[in-house]
Amino acid sequence: MLRFMFVGDSMTIGSAGEHTWRYRMWHHLRDTLGDEGFAVVGPRTALHDKATGEPLSHDYADAAADFPRHHLAGWGEGWQHLAPQIAGALTRDPADVLLVSLGLIDLGFYTNAEQTAHNVHAFVERARAANPRIRLVLLPVIPNIRAESDAPFAAEVARFNELLAKAVANLDTGTSPLLLASRPPSYDIHLDTYDGTHPNASGEHKLAGAFADAMAQAWGIGGPYAGVAARPEAVTRPEAAVTRPTG
Template sequence: MLRFMFVGDSMTIGSAGEHTWRHRMWRHLCDTLGPEGVAVVGPRTALYDKAAGEPLSQAYADASPDFPRNHLAGWGEGWLHLAPRISGALTRDPADVLLVSLGLIDLGFYTNAAQTAENVRAFVAAARSANPHVRMVLLPVIPNVRAETDAPFAAEVARFNELLAKAVADLDTPRSPLLLASRPPSYDIHLDTYDGTHPNASGEHKLASAFADALSQAWDIGGPYAGTLMTPTG
C-alpha cells in the first residue's frame, strides 16, 4: 500500500461544498491502484468555511464515508507556513508520497521568489528528516488573475517557477526522489476557476491530472488520468 499526503494552500484545502482536487486524485488512485493499494494521510480533514473564516467545514460535495479527507493544506498557508510543519505531520502520519501544490500565497503576500525557493529547500529537508525515503511531486505555481494586471507579481511567479525547477534538479536523489509536475496544458483560469484563482470542478480534474500523469510517466505509479478534463457539472 502507498500512503499519500496532499500538501497545499487554499486551492488544495478547498471550501465548503466542493469536491476538491484531492477527491479527484483519490478516485484516480483507487481506480488505478485499487482501493486496497491507496491510503491518504495527514493531520487535517476540514474544508475552509468562508462564512466563519476558519477551516471548520466537513461539507464535502461527496459525503461518502469512503473518501479519506486527510490532508496538510491551509487557506492562506504556503511554503513559509508548512515547511516548519511537515516533519511533525510525517512523524504523526507517515507517508510515502507527498503531492504538493504551494507558492501562490507566498509570492502574493509573504516572500519573493528567492525567499520562497529557500523555503522549498527547507521543506524538503524537513520532510526527509522525518522520512529519508519520502517521494515528493511538486506543482509549479499557476499564475492567477492578479498576474494579468500586476507585472511585478507575474515576474516573481515566473522567476519562482524557474527556481523551483532548479531546486528539484539539485535536491533529487535516488533515495528520496523529487518530481516536478507540469501545469495542465489546457488549464485556463477563466474557465477552470470560479474566481480567477480557486479551481472549479473542471479545474479540480485538471490539477489531479497534473499529479496523476507525473506519477504515471516518471514512476509508473497508477496510470494516465482518465477523469473528466472537459468542463463538467460536478
C-alpha cells in the same frame, strides 16, 4: 501500500460545498491502484468555511462518498507556513509520497521568489528528516487573475517557477526522488476556476491529472489520468489583485 499526503494552500484544502482536487485524485488512485493499494494520510480533514473564515467545515460536495479527507493544507498557507510543520506531520502520519501545490500565497503576500525557493529547500530537508525515503511531486505555481494586471507579481511567479525547477533538479536523489509536474497546458483561469484562483470542477480534474500523469510516467505509479478533463503533459524531469490571502 503507498501512503499519500496532500500538501497545499486554498486550492488544495478547498472550501465548503466543493469536491476538491484531492477527491478527484482519490478516485484516480482507487481506479488504478485498488482500494487496498494506497492510503491518504494527514493531520487535517476539514474544508475552509468562508462564512467563519476558519477550517471548520466538513461539507464536502460528495458527502456520501467513502473519501479519505486527510491532508496538510490551509487557506492562506504557503511554503513558509508548512515547512516548519512537515516533519511533525510525517512523524504523526507517515507518508511515502507528498503531492505538493504551494507558492502562490507566498509570492502574493509574504516572500519573493528567492525567499520562497529557500523555503522549498527547507521543506524538503525537514520532510527527509522525518522520512529519508520520501517522494515528492511538486506543482509549479499557476498564476492567478492578479498576474493579469500586476506585472511585478507575474514576474515573481515566473522567476519562482524557474527556481523551483532548479530546486527539483538539485534536490532529486535516488533515495528520495523529486518530480516537477507540468502545469496543465489547457488550464485557463477564466474557465477552470470560479474566481480567477480557486479551481472549479474542471480545474480540479486538471490539477489531479497533473500529479497523476507525472507519477505514472516517471515512477509507474497508477496510470494516466482518465478524468473528464483533458490530460496535461506529464512531467518535467530534473534537468537542469486581492486584499487578503487567497492561496
